Amino acid sequence: MGKTISIIKMRKQENLIGYLFASPWLFGLIVLGFFPILMSFYFSFTNYNMVSAPKIIWFENYRILLTNDNLFWKSLGNTLYHVVIAVPLGIFVGLFLAFLLNSKIKGISIYRTLFYLPNVVSVVAMTLLWMWLFQPNFGLINQLLKPLYELFKMEPLGWYLDQDLSKLTLILMGLWTAGGSMVIYLAQMQDIPITLYESADIDGASWFKKMIHITLPLMTPSIFFNFIMGLIGSFQVFTIAYIMTGGGPSRSTYYYAYYLFDKMMNDNAMGMASAMAWILLVIVLIVTVFALRLNKYVFYLGEDS
Amino acid sequence: MKKFLSILLLGLLSLALYGCNDDTPTDRIEITFWHMSPVGSASFSDTRRIITEFNQSQDVYFVKGTGFSFWDYWDKIAVAISSRTAPDIGLSTIDDVPIRAEAGVLYNLSELIEADPDGIEIDQLYDSQLSFATYDGHLYALPFTATTRVLYYNLDMFTAAGLSADDVPTTWSELHTVAKQLDIVQGSSIQQLGFDPTYGNATYHGYLWQAGLDFFDEDLNPTLNTQGHIDVLQWMIDFNSEFTRSQLTAFGDANTMLGINPFAGERVAMMIEVDSLYQTIKEAGADFNFGVTSIPVPDDGGIRVNWGSGFSVEMYDNNKNTPDKKAGAWEFLKYLMSKDTQKDLSETNGWIMAHQGAMLEVAEGDAIMTRILEEVAYARDKVYVPYAPSWHGNDWQSYYNDALTGKKTAAQALADARANYLQKKANWEATR
Numbered sequence: 001m002g003k004t005i006s007i008i009k010m011r012k013q014e015n016l017i018g019y020l021f022a023s024p025w026l027f028g029l030i031v032l033g034f035f036p037i038l039m040s041f042y043f044s045f046t047n048y049n050m051v052s053a054p055k056i057i058w059f060e061n062y063r064i065l066l067t068n069d070n071l072f073w074k075s076l077g078n079t080l081y082h083v084v085i086a087v088p089l090g091i092f093v094g095l096f097l098a099f100l101l102n103s104k105i106k107g108i109s110i111y112r113t114l115f116y117l118p119n120v121v122s123v124v125a126m127t128l129l130w131m132w133l134f135q136p137n138f139g140l141i142n143q144l145l146k147p148l149y150e151l152f153k154m155e156p157l158g159w160y161l162d163q164d165l166s167k168l169t170l171i172l173m174g175l176w177t178a179g180g181s182m183v184i185y186l187a188q189m190q191d192i193p194i195t196l197y198e199s200a201d202i203d204g205a206s207w208f209k210k211m212i213h214i215t216l217p218l219m220t221p222s223i224f225f226n227f228i229m230g231l232i233g234s235f236q237v238f239t240i241a242y243i244m245t246g247g248g249p250s251r252s253t254y255y256y257a258y259y260l261f262d263k264m265m266n267d268n269a270m271g272m273a274s275a276m277a278w279i280l281l282v283i284v285l286i287v288t289v290f291a292l293r294l295n296k297y298v299f300y301l302g303e304d305s
Numbered sequence: 306m307k308k309f310l311s312i313l314l315l316g317l318l319s320l321a322l323y324g325c326n327d328d329t330p331t332d333r334i335e336i337t338f339w340h341m342s343p344v345g346s347a348s349f350s351d352t353r354r355i356i357t358e359f360n361q362s363q364d365v366y367f368v369k370g371t372g373f374s375f376w377d378y379w380d381k382i383a384v385a386i387s388s389r390t391a392p393d394i395g396l397s398t399i400d401d402v403p404i405r406a407e408a409g410v411l412y413n414l415s416e417l418i419e420a421d422p423d424g425i426e427i428d429q430l431y432d433s434q435l436s437f438a439t440y441d442g443h444l445y446a447l448p449f450t451a452t453t454r455v456l457y458y459n460l461d462m463f464t465a466a467g468l469s470a471d472d473v474p475t476t477w478s479e480l481h482t483v484a485k486q487l488d489i490v491q492g493s494s495i496q497q498l499g500f501d502p503t504y505g506n507a508t509y510h511g512y513l514w515q516a517g518l519d520f521f522d523e524d525l526n527p528t529l530n531t532q533g534h535i536d537v538l539q540w541m542i543d544f545n546s547e548f549t550r551s552q553l554t555a556f557g558d559a560n561t562m563l564g565i566n567p568f569a570g571e572r573v574a575m576m577i578e579v580d581s582l583y584q585t586i587k588e589a590g591a592d593f594n595f596g597v598t599s600i601p602v603p604d605d606g607g608i609r610v611n612w613g614s615g616f617s618v619e620m621y622d623n624n625k626n627t628p629d630k631k632a633g634a635w636e637f638l639k640y641l642m643s644k645d646t647q648k649d650l651s652e653t654n655g656w657i658m659a660h661q662g663a664m665l666e667v668a669e670g671d672a673i674m675t676r677i678l679e680e681v682a683y684a685r686d687k688v689y690v691p692y693a694p695s696w697h698g699n700d701w702q703s704y705y706n707d708a709l710t711g712k713k714t715a716a717q718a719l720a721d722a723r724a725n726y727l728q729k730k731a732n733w734e735a736t737r
Contacts, residue, residue, distance in 0.1 A: 047736040050387045052408040137555040266695035
């Protein structure tokens with residue numbers, strides 16, 4: 001009997017110690033995470049200029065944003081453009097790199113490190129670097145493309161200074177960090193049982209057949225993961241535009257998060273900015289719920305289907 | 306080992322606590338002051354010296370200064386004001402004083418001045434700046450610094466083109482004639498440009514003011530749809546019409562990425578820039594001859610005016626300050642605005658200070674600085690538009706850009722910009 005009590009006691013004590021160790025994190029979650037989220041929900045129903053006290057105006061912010069704000073739709077459109085192109089392209093390039101680097105040539109770990117390295121660079125530094133590369137007049141990229149321009153007798157591309165190309169330029173630049181997803185693909189690729197390839201070899205399957213019928217299906221979990229993460233991340237695109245283009249030229253890279261930021265910083269409209277944040281949350285939630293339906297096409301190895 | 310670790314921890318903790326400790330004498334009333342000279346900045350030690358001199362001058366109050374970098378300062382002060390934890394005295398921007406005065410976070414300085422008439426030399430401050438610090442007939446802030454815009458001209462380039470200082474333009478048509486004589490083109494590439502209205506720190510609203518026009522009327526409704534507005538924008542677009550816009554942008558931007566201004570980089574003969582460019586050129590040790598003058602004005606009835614702004618110095622009312630603290634902040638404010646301190650601050654930070662008498666002494670023997678100071682009297686700050694605080698920046702930039710690149714005609718760009726301001730205004734009013 002005495003023994004049981006002491007075990008219960010010990011369990012309790014253990015729990016307590018567990019909470020104690022988790023307390024800094026719990027504190028952060030509640031005070032720095034949960035509280036601001038709740039406050040922003042409250043602010044979204046107010047007119048709050050960050051100096052005077054918030055004044056409750058109920059759904060006015062939402063009404064204005066959805067029915068009488070041209071920039072809201074423009075910035076949402078820009079963001080959707082970014083999502084629709086950047087997410088699939090990022091997956092494609094990440095997969096492509098993973099295929100390339102999933103071989104047993106000499107020094108492969110060096111190559112893998114090299115492709116992963118851009119992810120270690122801060123986004124700000126990366127963006128500044130690419131600004132130099134893409135600079136239309138003396139940037140390295142246009143210098144390299146010069147023979148092509150001359151061949152086709154065309155004007156050099158304006159990249160981020162050309163409003164028709166600016167969004168694509170930012171997407172292209174973002175591909176530089178595809179190494180991040182590549183690592184995940186690589187890990188999964190190397191998880192695929194070698195026996196599957198061996199039996200395919202015995203059946204005389206070609207490299208291409210093996211890729212289509214073994215590698216790709218077994219990689220769907222990581223593709224799916226990167227797809228969902230990419231989706232959520234792309235909706236929040238901000239930093240690259242803030243540094244490289246300032247939302248321009250002519251608002252062509254004025255993304256949703258950028259408009260949200262301006263509402264707060266330039267218009268002193270914290271209430272409106274909070275409402276934008278909640279609208280974005282709803283949009284991302286809806287898109288993610290739809291994206292999760294693709295789960296039925298994902299093949300999990302070792303699971304009964 | 307455990308014991309060693311706990312001793313080490315204790316040691317670190319006490320060190321940290323010691324670090325938090327400042328040397329406020331316990332028998333004095335502490336006044337907090339926020340400025341923009343953080344530890345490590347060039348002006349830090351001089352700012353600290355100025356504060357220390359005040360602390361040594363009397364034994365009732367003790368000012369504790371905290372410096373933030375210019376880039377961080379605005380967020381910090383905004384958050385502190387809204388959370389009612391603002392310092393007793395601090396710096397802010399002068400054009401939006403009314404928004405803070407209306408919110409009741411600033412002390413009414415007119416009352417303090419009335420009770421202590423010799424405290425501040427109000428007549429030494431610029432009227433235009435004081436009007437921006439006034440809300441409902443009372444002063445809620447004092448101008449602390451001033452900025453102005455002038456036309457910089459490169460005398461060596463003038464000489465090379467057979468011109469002299471007498472040819473420095475005063476009107477828009479003279480500006481055009483002289484600028485064209487200073488253009489140097491090789492093949493299709495620009496080697497040197499006389500002037501471009503879009504370069505430097507020139508703004509559309511600055512030119513509008515010179516032509517007697519404005520962005521907004523007295524009720525803050527956007528105007529912008531008159532022929533006069535279109536003409537001014539068209540003049541800017543057409544000034545260098547023999548070059549393409551991308552040529553002009555490329556030429557102007559080439560140095561900017563390196564952090565060099567096209568005028569300081571000796572690529573442009575004349576340029577409108579802020580007063581601090583003079584400081585920059587001086588510090589860079591440039592060896593070319595240059596001068597400054599008023600920005601040329603429209604030929605018929607042009608108005609001598611330039612866009613200038615400045616920091617304000619304000620006393621924050623957190624709704625819980627004791628009368629002692631308020632009195633202490635006032636004492637320190639008087640010290641900051643005194644002629645000697647203003648002079649000291651100008652020499653320390655390279656800023657134009659609001660005190661005219663102090664600045665005259667600073668500029669003594671410096672012809673360019675004296676000329677710049679003359680223009681401060683003609684500086685006008687942008688109006689604060691509550692529904693579009695960034696009306697001259699973000700809200701305007703894309704339309705301006707569309708007009709310059711020819712994506713829209715001047716008339717179309719202005720009409721679209723106006724529609725945007727009107728929509729913002731309607732939305733702002735709906736949330737009031």
